[in-house]
Amino acid sequence: MNSEIAYQIEPNLPVSDFIGVLQSSTLAERRPINDIPRMDRMLRQADLILTARYQGELVGIARTLTDGSYSTYLADLAVAAPFQGRGIGRELIRRTHAEAGLQTNLILIAAPGARTYYPHIGMAHHDSCWMIRGEAPTQSPSQS
Template identity: 85%
Template sequence: MSQEIDYQIEPSLTVSEYIAVLQSSTLAERRPIDDVPRMDRMLRQADIILTARCQGDLIGIARTLTDGSYSTYLADLAVAQSFQGRGIGRELIRRTHEAAGLHTNLILIAAPGARTYYPHIGMAAHDSCWIIRGESPLHPRLHHEFG
């Protein structure tokens, strides 16, 4: 028996639920989850927070920044590992793009383990992405890996 997944835009999602869903996926290892104030700012400054819930439990999130005209950056796409492979990520992407405007370009940086997933759902690879990492050599205090 398949469980129904409820999708909704949740601008007031709590930071504790946000961190928990990242931990239940593989994305937490690439996010500053121990810095709760920073995680809360990441959540509050997003333009679209789209969630997937199963029986009320948060099992997926798409956290997005957009200008609503040209660019839509899908900053976080996370689905709990126990729910992966059911089309939830694809549906979060579809609904996110719809909410931002299908006329925008939806952009994301794939986590290393998810690089083969995106072509499978019809996304095209882009050959040039340039990043200045936070606290990079341009800001010499620290250097963090991005992903």
């Protein structure tokens, strides 16, 4: 089946497609999918949107921020649940790293249920990630 998967760069991916694949992968639980303008900005501000499609249906996405020189942050890696375990995530990672530049360090924060997946495909664990959580966006008076 992996040979039937079409991979492509889709900088103009519709936000509804993005949300749909996040929902079908369970990643939506950790993304602001009900804030459509914010989700759209997440797509438009990314440096690389790589998708996987099966018979035209979006079944995987890798949304990436990179400087193309040193760091590549794979912000979202999602594969629809019925398509998981078929090498699509691994291929999205491989193609993302190739597009961003193999000289870059590819970095991601694993979803809780995916922590055991990444060592399986050859990624090294790094124990010194630190973060400041973002605040919930507030509505301006014009949005009320």
